[in-house]
Amino acid sequence: MSTFLRTAKSASDWTNSELSAYNIAFDDMSPNDFFPPFEPSVDHLDPAILSSPPGDTNSAISDAAASYLGYLSLVTRATDHNFVVDFxxxxxxxxxxNEPCTTVVTRYSVPLSICGEENHVAQADVSLIHNNPNVVLMVLVQDKSTPSNRCNAGAQVVAAAxxxxxxxxxxxxxxxxxxELGTAVATGRYPNSPTVVSKCAIAAAHVGMKDIEYRRIAFKRLLAFKTLAKSHWLPQSERV
Structure with missing residues (x-):
């Protein structure tokens, strides 16, 4: 509603109040409704990555597999948030x-103009950037919310990921x-048209990708999302 208070905030400070202030809502969708109808294959990946435990020290596995499983071991055992970003x-x-002309980078700050102020950023932990010229195609943000503030995690996603x-x-x-939404955020005004954000959470074992079966599912969902995202970002990157 137009009576909501709107102030200039960086993306990490957004809360559910900003969602209401800018007429934004979430639509929780099942994987079948969210992703394309085909299921991508993961058979091209190193079998050791698909079937080995985190940190596997078997000398028979490839260096690439050992490296990835090492990252997985760190992120499943440690509390350092940087390990999640690197993983x-x-x-x-x-x-x-990271296909031709695109680069995966970490800790990239996306500039934002909010309520007439231009000195704000969306801090993306991982970004996919089109190289010439630089266009941010996709961003990934670590969910650092706790049970006490989990309701605000979605608000920060709308602003940044x-x-x-x-x-x-x-x-x-x-x-x-x-x-309309971009103008509303930049000027601090209420947009008349609602913005509905499609959201898909993947049910997981409590250990996440440490679980071999869930790891395979997560890989397939990420590959499916790459295809889905391309259908949205390719027209933009081809225009530059």
Missing amino acids: AAETLKLLGF CITINGTVPTFYLVPVTT
Whole structure:
């Protein structure tokens, strides 16, 4: 509603109040409704990555598999948030997100204009950037919310991400950033048209990708999201 208070905030400070202030809502969808109808194959991946435990020290596995499983071991055992960022970046690279003319980068600040102020950013833990010129195609943000503030995690996603990752469990979003919404955020005004963000959470074992079966499912969902995201970002990247 137009009576909601709107102030200039960086993306990490957004709460559910900002969602209401900018007429934004979530539509929780099942994987069958969210993703394309075909299921991508993961047979091209190193079998050891699909079937070995985190940190496997078997000398018979490839260096690439040992490296990835090492990242997985760190993120499943440690509390350092940086390990989650590094693991997420390695996962996107493993699944081929860094195609020609695109680069996976970490800790990229996306500039934002909010309520007439231009000195704000969306801090993306991992970004996929089209190289010439630089266009941000996709961003991933680590979900650092706690049980006491989990309601605000979605608000920060609207401002800053297409994927969040909680440990090794991804959640996917399609955010239709229209001209009306962009203008509303930049000027601090209420948009008349609602913005409905599609959201898909993947049920997981409590250990996430440490579980071999869930790891395979997560890889397939990430590959499916790459195809889905391309259908939204390709027209933009081809225009530049």
